[in-house]
Structure formats: structure tokens, C-alpha cells
Amino acid sequence: MLNLLHRAAAIAAGALLGLTTVLAGPAHADAPTPQTDITGAAACVAGEWVVTWTITNNWTEQAKVGKLTTAPASVPGLDNGLYLYRRSESGTVGKNVFTQVLRGSPPSASVSFVAEWAKTKDRDNTATVQLGQCDPPERPCVEKAQARFHHEFAIKEGEAKATVSLDGDVKLCAAEPVTLVTYFAPKPQFSVPQYAFAHQSATISNEDRTVTLSAKLPDCYTQADLFFGGEDDVIEEITEGGRRYDDRKLGSRTGLGARSQGKPGWYNGGAKGCHQPLVQPVSQCDGTVDVNLSNPGEQTKYAVDFTVRAGDFTRTVTVAPGQGDTVRVPAGSGPVTVTADDMDDVTYTWTRPGSCPAPVVTVENDCKTVAVTVTNPRDAVPARATVAYGAESKQLTVAPGASERALFTAGEATEATVTIEGREPVTVSVEQPDCDSPGDGGPGDDGSGGGAGDGTPGDGGNDGGLPVTGAAAGVIAAGAAVLLLGGGVLFLVARRRRITFTP
Structure with missing residues (x-):
């Protein structure tokens, strides 16, 4: 039994060793393919x-x-x-x-x-x-006070010109209007009142970051202003104590105008006034001078104060734009001088108009005295005349509407000359009348006169003088005889007819 266990263990160990060998085998294989x-x-x-x-x-x-x-x-x-x-x-x-x-x-x-x-x-x-759409993030916008600009401003060729640009890669929270405006002005320096002449406005935005402006200048004293604002901000008339652009003008040291860098965006100047004062003196026959004053012209915006002086006479007249007036200077005041702003002085001396009627000269000669009469028209200046007859001359001053005579002892001269101040001499004829006494035919031989009707003088005359005899006396005597004869005939007829005349 024990041997059986050892054998089983040996088999298991061998199997494990074999498995380990199989698993470790790949470690000795080639490296992977390059990739x-x-x-x-x-x-x-x-x-x-x-x-x-x-x-x-x-x-x-x-x-x-x-x-x-x-x-x-x-x-x-x-x-x-x-x-x-x-x-x-x-x-x-x-x-x-x-x-x-x-x-x-x-x-x-x-x-x-x-x-x-x-x-x-x-x-x-x-x-x-x-990939696809990739939008930048929304940039924060800058408010009006934080925006920065730069500008150019110039006056040339009768125009005001300007260019205004937004600085930096910034986004405006609101568009910025800018305006260039020109004015009529009373003087080449700042003065009031001023009246708008021309203007142009534009708007600086994130799309339009640069704008260009121009405005014509009037052909007279003017002012030009470049300011932040639009057409509704244009001041049509700048008056004493009225609205101003102040520090909105580009290039100002403070305020909204200080946001733009560049030369001052304003101008005052011009070479002549915005009016055309005219003076036309006219002499009158009575010695007065009518000084016609006018203030015409398309660009006339201001009244003109004219001052008229002549000797002790002085008068100042204000003439409104497009209007006129007349000042009459009294006769004998002397040279007239008219002055006004932006006008050369006008000096004038009275000159007799060619249409004035001349004094009338008449002459009478009664054999003893030659009378030369000068008559001056009513609407005229006093006539100062020199009258010459023969070797004599006399001075006359004849008032308007009056007559004056110069008397001379009658002589053989047949002309008189009258020289009136300011006029050409006038020569008039002096007629020579029959200055002898009526003819007496000479005294008779004994003072009884000549024969009746024969026109011959007698042998003598007497101191008492006799009626004039001759042809005229014979005619008278013949007429008397006829009348006497006719009367006798009528008397005889009346007696025969027993006619009675009742007185």
C-alpha cells in the first residue's frame, strides 16, 4: 500500500514536471514581428x-x-x-x-x-x-469707457477730414458713433454764434473697426469738430451759454475724447467773414449823400454793423443777413467814411450828379444898367457864381429856389460870362437897345417950324419946342378937313328936312 502511494506520487510529480516544461517552452521562442x-x-x-x-x-x-x-x-x-x-x-x-x-x-x-x-x-x-467645427469661446466685450482708439485729423482743400480706428483685438459691447461737423463762425478764433454747415457720421463696430469721415468747410470763418456721437448729437447752433461738445472731442485730455490718441480733433480759422457787406454812396442834387448799405450773399449768416461818418455826423446801422438800409448824410458835411468788420473802409466825396438842372441866367439892359440874374433850382445846392461884364466881375451866392442879380453900368460889351462853382462857364449875350431920344428933325429958322406936310424944317426953333411936323402932320390935317366938310353937308341936309338931333 505504501509502495502504491509512492508510485502515485512519483507519477504526479512527473506529470507536473512535464506540464511545467510545456508551459516554459515558449520562453525560448523568437521575438515578435517588428511593428x-x-x-x-x-x-x-x-x-x-x-x-x-x-x-x-x-x-x-x-x-x-x-x-x-x-x-x-x-x-x-x-x-x-x-x-x-x-x-x-x-x-x-x-x-x-x-x-x-x-x-x-x-x-x-x-x-x-x-x-x-x-x-x-x-x-x-x-x-x-x-474634426469639424471648432468655434472660439465668446470673448468678453469691453464697455464704452474701456475701448481705445486712434485717429487722424486734417484740414485741406476746403474740407475737414478724419480717420478713426478701434485699437486692439477687442470686442465692443456697443457700437461707437463718431461725427465730423463744420460751422459758420463770426471770427477766425472761437466765437459765437456758430451755425452748422456740413457734417458726416459713421459707426465703429466689431465688423467696421476703421471709419473715414469728411465735411466741407464754408468759404469764410469756420470751426470744425470731430467728436464721439451721432447725427442726433450735432449742435445746429452754438450759442453763448449753449451746449458744447466739450471733452467728447477726439484728442481731449480727459473724458470720452481722451480714449482716442491723435492730434486735437478741432479747428478754428478762415480768411474772411461769413457776410458780404456792401456800400454804395449816391450823391443827390441837393448836396446830400445817400449811403446804401447791404448785407447780401448765400453764405451770409451774420448781421453787419455799419458806421457812417462825415464831419460832425455819425450814425451806426445794423443790417440783418440778406437785408439793406440807407443813411442820408446832410449836405455840406464833408467827405463820407463807412466802416464795418471784415470790410475795407469806404471813403466818398459828394459829386454833383450829371442829371441835376443848371441855374438859369437872364440879362436885361436898359441903356443905363446891365442886370444879370441867376436863378437856382429848388432842389439844388447853393450856387456860388462869378458874373463878369466888361472889365467888372461880381460874386453871387444863390440859395436853392432863389434868384440874385449882378448890376453893371451899361457899356459897349455884348456878352456877360457867368461861372458857377463846379460847372462850366456860361456866356450870355447882352443886347444893345436903341438908346437915342426920339428924333426931332432939328430946330426951324424962326422957331415957327417948317411948312405943313412937306417934311422940311423951318428956319429956326424956339426953346419951348414944337410938335413934330412933316408927312405925318399933313395926313392929320387932311383928315380933319374931310371930317369938317362931312359935318357941313349933314347940317345942310338936316335943315332942309327939318330933322332935329336929340342928344
Whole structure:
């Protein structure tokens, strides 16, 4: 029985030894076939795909990379000719890790290569990773006060021009309007009131990060402003104590305007006033001067104060845009001077209009005296005249609507000359009347006169003088005789017929 147990134990031990030999036998077999493997993993990070490629080498020799292809882009560090880590002595496979960053959300990424050892190759090394949309995370936006800009501002060729840009890769929480506006101004320095002339607005946004603006300048004194704000923020009229753009102007030292770097975004200047004062003096026949004042022009925005001076006369008149007025300067005031802002002084001296009627000159000669009369029209200046007759001359001053005479002793001169101040001399004829006494035919021989009706003088005359005789006396005498004869005939007829005349 005991022997039987020993034999059974011996058989069992032999069987166990045989089993152990069978199990240990493979440890003495050859190493596995040389092989490489590639895997890929991808992650979307901040809008970019980060792909990690892992290549393992299970052989005890380094594997060389060949016939490498990558899509859609190369893999940094993975190139043809690269040697891959080998399996360690402990049996750990060689591991090689490469990182690839892809932008633009490609649909996939892939790598393919051939691993080469000294005596063999592994051609089956391909891996593909599916990608797709990879959006960046929503950026936090910046509020109005935190946004930063830069700008350019210039005045040239009759325009104000500006460019404004958003700085940095930031996102605005709200769009930022900006406006360029130009004004009429009363002076080339800041002054009021001002009136809007032209403007342009634009909006800076995350899509439109740079804007360009321009606005025409008026052809006169002007102001231009570049400010943060839109069309609704344009001040149409800048007045004393009214609204201002203040530190909203780009380039300001403080406030919203200080967010933009650049030269000051404002301008004052111009070469002439925004009005066109005109003066037109007109002389009148009575010596007054009508000074016509006007303030015309399409760009006229301001009233003009005209001051008219002449001797002791002074008057200031304010003429509104597009209006006119007239100042009458009294006669005899002297030279007229008109002044106004942005206008050269106008100086004028009264000149007699050519249409004024001239004084009238008449002459009378009664053989003893020559009278020259000068008559001045009613609406005229006093006429200062020099009257010359023969060797004499006399001065006259004739008021408007009046007459004055210059008297001279009658002589043989047949003309008189009248020179009126400011006019050409006038020469008038002086008629010579028959200045002899009526004819007496000479005294008779004895003072009784000549024969009746024969027109011959007598032998003498007397101091008392006789009626004029001659042909005229004969006619009268004949007429008287006829009348007397007719009366006698009528008397005789009346007596025969016994006719009675009743008185």
C-alpha cells in the first residue's frame, strides 16, 4: 500500500514536471514581428484643433520614418528620416508623441508613413481623426469707457477730414458713433454764434473697426469738430451759454475724447467773414449823400454793423443777413467814411450828379444898367457864381429856389460870362437897345417950324419946342378937313328936312 502511494506520487510529480516544461517552452521562442502603430486624438481649444499623434515601436531597433504624408497640414517634429524610439530591454514599447494645431475647423486630419528597420518594413501605418467645427469661446466685450482708439485729423482743400480706428483685438459691447461737423463762425478764433454747415457720421463696430469721415468747410470763418456721437448729437447752433461738445472731442485730455490718441480733433480759422457787406454812396442834387448799405450773399449768416461818418455826423446801422438800409448824410458835411468788420473802409466825396438842372441866367439892359440874374433850382445846392461884364466881375451866392442879380453900368460889351462853382462857364449875350431920344428933325429958322406936310424944317426953333411936323402932320390935317366938310353937308341936309338931333 505504501509502495502504491509512492508510485502515485512519483507519477504526479512527473506529470507536473512535464506540464511545467510545456508551459516554459515558449520562453525560448523568437521575438515578435517588428511593428509600429499610430493613433490620434483631438481637442478643440480656444477655436483651434489640437491633435495629438502617438506612434509606438515594438521592436528592439529604432524604426526610420519614410513616405510620410500628412493632411491638411504638416505635423511639427514628424518628418521623413526621423528615427522612432525602440522597445526597451524591459519590453516597454518605444513611444513617440507629436502635437499638431489646426485652425479654420477642417473636417479631419490624417497621417500615413512607412516604418523601416534594417531588415524589414511596416507599411501599414495610417490614422485619421475626425474634426469639424471648432468655434472660439465668446470673448468678453469691453464697455464704452474701456475701448481705445486712434485717429487722424486734417484740414485741406476746403474740407475737414478724419480717420478713426478701434485699437486692439477687442470686442465692443456697443457700437461707437463718431461725427465730423463744420460751422459758420463770426471770427477766425472761437466765437459765437456758430451755425452748422456740413457734417458726416459713421459707426465703429466689431465688423467696421476703421471709419473715414469728411465735411466741407464754408468759404469764410469756420470751426470744425470731430467728436464721439451721432447725427442726433450735432449742435445746429452754438450759442453763448449753449451746449458744447466739450471733452467728447477726439484728442481731449480727459473724458470720452481722451480714449482716442491723435492730434486735437478741432479747428478754428478762415480768411474772411461769413457776410458780404456792401456800400454804395449816391450823391443827390441837393448836396446830400445817400449811403446804401447791404448785407447780401448765400453764405451770409451774420448781421453787419455799419458806421457812417462825415464831419460832425455819425450814425451806426445794423443790417440783418440778406437785408439793406440807407443813411442820408446832410449836405455840406464833408467827405463820407463807412466802416464795418471784415470790410475795407469806404471813403466818398459828394459829386454833383450829371442829371441835376443848371441855374438859369437872364440879362436885361436898359441903356443905363446891365442886370444879370441867376436863378437856382429848388432842389439844388447853393450856387456860388462869378458874373463878369466888361472889365467888372461880381460874386453871387444863390440859395436853392432863389434868384440874385449882378448890376453893371451899361457899356459897349455884348456878352456877360457867368461861372458857377463846379460847372462850366456860361456866356450870355447882352443886347444893345436903341438908346437915342426920339428924333426931332432939328430946330426951324424962326422957331415957327417948317411948312405943313412937306417934311422940311423951318428956319429956326424956339426953346419951348414944337410938335413934330412933316408927312405925318399933313395926313392929320387932311383928315380933319374931310371930317369938317362931312359935318357941313349933314347940317345942310338936316335943315332942309327939318330933322332935329336929340342928344
